[in-house]
Amino acid sequence: MPRNEEISRRTESSLQHGQGSLRGDVKTFPxxxxxxxxxxxxxxxxxxxxxxxxxxxxxxxxxxxxxLAPPRIKKSDQLxxxxxxxxxxxxxxxxxxxxxxxxxxxxxxxxxxxxxxxxLVELRASPPPVEPLIHHLx
Amino acid sequence: MAQLDSGAAYSMLDVExxxxxxxxxxxxxxxxVHTRHGIIKGHLERVSLVLIADEGEPxxxxxTFLISREWSGRTFLGYTGFLERLRIALDPVVNDFYFGEPx
Numbered sequence: 608m609p610r611n612e613e614i615s616r617r618t619e620s621s622l623q624h625g626q627g628s629l630r631g632d633v634k635t636f637p638x639x640x641x642x643x644x645x646x647x648x649x650x651x652x653x654x655x656x657x658x659x660x661x662x663x664x665x666x667x668x669x670x671x672x673x674x675l676a677p678p679r680i681k682k683s684d685q686l687x688x689x690x691x692x693x694x695x696x697x698x699x700x701x702x703x704x705x706x707x708x709x710x711x712x713x714x715x716x717x718x719x720x721x722x723x724x725x726x727l728v729e730l731r732a733s734p735p736p737v738e739p740l741i742h743h744l745x
Numbered sequence: 746m747a748q749l750d751s752g753a754a755y756s757m758l759d760v761e762x763x764x765x766x767x768x769x770x771x772x773x774x775x776x777x778v779h780t781r782h783g784i785i786k787g788h789l790e791r792v793s794l795v796l797i798a799d800e801g802e803p804x805x806x807x808x809t810f811l812i813s814r815e816w817s818g819r820t821f822l823g824y825t826g827f828l829e830r831l832r833i834a835l836d837p838v839v840n841d842f843y844f845g846e847p848x
Contacts, residue, residue, distance in 0.1 A: 646774055649777045651754050674790070681846075683795045683796075683802075685797060690799075743819060
């Protein structure tokens with residue numbers, strides 16, 4: 608049987624049986640391996656469903672619990688600024704600077720470079736008076 | 746800036762942004778995703794970002810991104826683990842994006 612079908616069959620079987628009839632085998636069942644296999648194959652929902660089913664037997668320090676956890680959302684105090692001029696510049700200059708990283712302020716283009724690393728070096732060497740909008744034109 | 750993609754399974758970072766954040770060589774869980782560019786393999790990392798608001802309250806979101814050297818596109822904010830947990834609305838006439846906490 609192809610490996611993917613075997614994994615899906617084992618997963619489905621484990622979910623159907625629930626904790627009752629497999630209670631004795633819960634702690635030895637390779638849930639972590641199966642979850643990782645689901646992730647490696649791009650089956651995110653299968654990975655999340657199996658994690659939720661086996662949550663009680665997953666070690667609390669497992670990285671899987673962190674990366675498959677729902678996002679944490681909270682209010683931020685970071686204020687935005689009006690970027691109308693920057694967005695207008697991007698619309699007008701998109702083709703001309705295609706492929707470039709640009710740093711924009713209200714006055715227009717402050718700096719540009721082929722890579723983000725080079726742009727950040729430029730900005731550190733000559734900081735703009737305000738925090739720029741950095742964008743990659745691709 | 747990032748692109749919203751409600752059809753994207755994962756959120757993904759521009760590879761240069763990931764590199765500048767020190768995430769490119771992380772040891773997160775291996776994962777892959779099917780995209781229009783083919784299968785992209787990478788690893789999962791927890792990333793914090795701020796949705797800055799032109800009006801109203803900004804939100805800080807900590808969520809999982811797929812980090813990959815194979816990704817040649819821009820930063821995408823996908824559905825699973827990001828958009829699905831926000832209250833969102835789009836006004837395509839003026840290209841406005843509304844967002845808010847789930848409750």
